[in-house]
Amino acid sequence: MPKGEIVLGCLAPHPPHVVYAENPEQNEPVSEGGWETLRWGYNRLARKLKSIDYDALVIFTPHWQTYIGTHFLGLPEFKSKSVDPVFPNIFRYNYDIKVDVDLAEKMREKASEHGIITKMMRNQDFRVDYGTITSCHMLNPDWDKPIVTISSNRNAHYYSAEVMNEQAAALGRACAEAIEESGKKVVMISSHSLSHRHFVTESPLPEDMSKEHIYNHSQYVWDMKLVDLMREGKMRELIDILPEFTEQTIAETEAGGLTWMMAAMGFPDYSAEIYGYQSVIGTGNLVAAWDPNSVTREIVL
Amino acid sequence: MEDAEVLFGIYCPPHPQPLLSPDANHGYSKLRAAFETCRERIEQSDADLLIVYSTTWPSIIGHQIQAHPEPEWVHVDDDFHYLGSMPYKFKMDVDFAECLVDSAKSRGLHSRTIAYDGFPIDTGSVVALKLLNPDNRIPACIVSSNMYANRSETIVLGKSIRDALSKQKKKAVVVVVSSLSNRMFTEHIDPTEDRIHSPKDDEWNRKILEFFADGRLEDLSQLSREIHGQIRVQKVVAYKPAWWMAATMGQHNNYDGEVLAYEALHGSGGAVVTLTPSTGSVGDKEFDEDDVEYYHGDRDVLTKGML
Numbered sequence: 262m263p264k265g266e267i268v269l270g271c272l273a274p275h276p277p278h279v280v281y282a283e284n285p286e287q288n289e290p291v292s293e294g295g296w297e298t299l300r301w302g303y304n305r306l307a308r309k310l311k312s313i314d315y316d317a318l319v320i321f322t323p324h325w326q327t328y329i330g331t332h333f334l335g336l337p338e339f340k341s342k343s344v345d346p347v348f349p350n351i352f353r354y355n356y357d358i359k360v361d362v363d364l365a366e367k368m369r370e371k372a373s374e375h376g377i378i379t380k381m382m383r384n385q386d387f388r389v390d391y392g393t394i395t396s397c398h399m400l401n402p403d404w405d406k407p408i409v410t411i412s413s414n415r416n417a418h419y420y421s422a423e424v425m426n427e428q429a430a431a432l433g434r435a436c437a438e439a440i441e442e443s444g445k446k447v448v449m450i451s452s453h454s455l456s457h458r459h460f461v462t463e464s465p466l467p468e469d470m471s472k473e474h475i476y477n478h479s480q481y482v483w484d485m486k487l488v489d490l491m492r493e494g495k496m497r498e499l500i501d502i503l504p505e506f507t508e509q510t511i512a513e514t515e516a517g518g519l520t521w522m523m524a525a526m527g528f529p530d531y532s533a534e535i536y537g538y539q540s541v542i543g544t545g546n547l548v549a550a551w552d553p554n555s556v557t558r559e560i561v562l
Numbered sequence: 563m564e565d566a567e568v569l570f571g572i573y574c575p576p577h578p579q580p581l582l583s584p585d586a587n588h589g590y591s592k593l594r595a596a597f598e599t600c601r602e603r604i605e606q607s608d609a610d611l612l613i614v615y616s617t618t619w620p621s622i623i624g625h626q627i628q629a630h631p632e633p634e635w636v637h638v639d640d641d642f643h644y645l646g647s648m649p650y651k652f653k654m655d656v657d658f659a660e661c662l663v664d665s666a667k668s669r670g671l672h673s674r675t676i677a678y679d680g681f682p683i684d685t686g687s688v689v690a691l692k693l694l695n696p697d698n699r700i701p702a703c704i705v706s707s708n709m710y711a712n713r714s715e716t717i718v719l720g721k722s723i724r725d726a727l728s729k730q731k732k733k734a735v736v737v738v739v740s741s742l743s744n745r746m747f748t749e750h751i752d753p754t755e756d757r758i759h760s761p762k763d764d765e766w767n768r769k770i771l772e773f774f775a776d777g778r779l780e781d782l783s784q785l786s787r788e789i790h791g792q793i794r795v796q797k798v799v800a801y802k803p804a805w806w807m808a809a810t811m812g813q814h815n816n817y818d819g820e821v822l823a824y825e826a827l828h829g830s831g832g833a834v835v836t837l838t839p840s841t842g843s844v845g846d847k848e849f850d851e852d853d854v855e856y857y858h859g860d861r862d863v864l865t866k867g868m869l
Contacts, residue, residue, distance in 0.1 A: 412640070
């Protein structure tokens with residue numbers, strides 16, 4: 262069996278606003294659009310994914326928060342409705358998700374071998390989190406590939422952002438080993454915003470773009486610092502400063518997704534593909550990808 | 563306006579073990595028994611509604627108030643999914659929820675009702691309502707915990723609840739769903755070996771319970787910041803339950819407190835406590851933080867001054 266590989270890594274933020282703005286049939290609320298810079302970037306990355314041969318999407322999500330280890334979805338199908346607890350007015354999504362349980366179990370096994378506390382989630386009533394659904398919908402609206410969802414163990418809460426970085430990196434290395442042994446081609450997804458300070462009020466029309474802007478300038482400056490490092494292919498350096506970024510911008514990188522993905526991909530020293538940056542209710546959101554194949558790697562923006 | 567009538571308050575933990583696995587550990591069954599005692603007391607009272615403030619329902623857009631008349635779902639906890647599912651169907655006091663939103667707005671808070679089929683009611687609220695009000699004998703109101711809110715906003719929210727109770731002339735039992743110390747073990751444990759995560763957490767929990775037993779709720783409210791720094795995992799900006807409970811129950815120390823149970827829940831401190839308004843007063847703390855009646859929002863300090 263040939264070795265498995267990571268064929269693409271995606272930074273895919275999950276504000277439910279982007280799904281709301283797309284008006285897919287699965288989502289009950291109807292919008293007049295909004296957040297086009299982000300959505301059009303997502304649309305272009307989704308088209309690139311269509312041109313890539315892969316077997317599964319593996320997503321690390323901040324909205325399945327676990328404090329007792331790292332958990333993996335462990336049943337082949339989940340069909341239900343996801344209502345966002347924070348923005349229920351814009352996200353009530355009927356989902357039907359297939360899970361690559363073999364790959365999930367392999368990742369769990371490897372993580373466990375590396376000393377990481379793990380658990381398979383095998384309760385059929387479990388509701389898949391909206392972070393998973395939003396990122397996966399935007400990257401693959403046809404839902405024609407199975408996924409693996411990995412919970413975010415909240416090391417940043419219990420210890421520090423530095424501990425989070427170390428543990429997420431260990432998990433990333435374990436997942437990379439599992440992918441290699443599985444023989445599968447995998448797209449990795451780190452599902453989160455960059456800076457993550459929200460406005461605490463909402464416009465009567467959530468998609469009123471005249472009201473949308475970053476929460477404050479320091480958040481923006483930090484976000485751009487990270488984008489610059491991504492363009493320059495300095496992912497090792499970026500991950501090294503991530504604890505400070507996380508603390509200063511209360512960033513959603515606290516969950517560990519970006520560190521996990523970069524560690525799994527060996528901390529790329531090539532340029533990221535930048536697809537779009539835009540604020541959503543004050544938070545900074547970037548759609549980006551890391552393509553290990555230098556032939557298909559692009560300068561997008 | 564007449565003063566609000568809060569018959570008594572309950573402080574109880576959000577973890578699902580007392581509901582789903584009470585026999586797995588002697589402590590869990592003691593917590594379950596304490597919930598049962600509270601249930602009986604609610605049944606014996608002439609309360610018109612239960613008002614639940616759950617630390618496991620975070621909000622961002624202001625303060626969300628559950629207003630679906632009969633929310634129904636099968637809930638599963640993110641961490642303890644292996645303990646089983648929690649099917650629920652509750653009865654909400656929609657009139658009160660709408661009145662509370664108006665009251666909150668009139669005090670400067672951003673607030674809205676939530677009434678959507680399938681809305682994910684949080685583990686803490688599900689556990690509390692299933693154990694305290696299993697037959698939906700009286701309706702409930704669930705209030706979110708805004709993740710950015712700090713002291714003034716939380717106290718004003720409590721006062722808004724008193725306003726709404728007064729307007730509707732309703733008698734309430736208030737329920738705070740929160741751990742004491744909230745550091746859990748980060749590995750899976752044999753439930754028979756459950757214990758408080760550290761002696762420090764245990765010592766602080768017992769000190770808090772002394773205050774509860776003495777009815778010193780306002781003193782606890784004043785100590786919230788210290789409690790947050792000492793024994794709370796820094797998930798949110800502050801330990802808010804004591805602020806909310808004290809503000810909702812009248813901001814004083816005149817209660818008969820009763821600690822019905824205190825046990826470990828995967829390392830965290832789980833206590834079931836009741837506070838009943840009385841005439842006696844205990845406590846000698848100096849209250850050095852201003853009281854606040856109206857929430858004025860962010861102070862925008864970055865845009866002022868010399869910078």
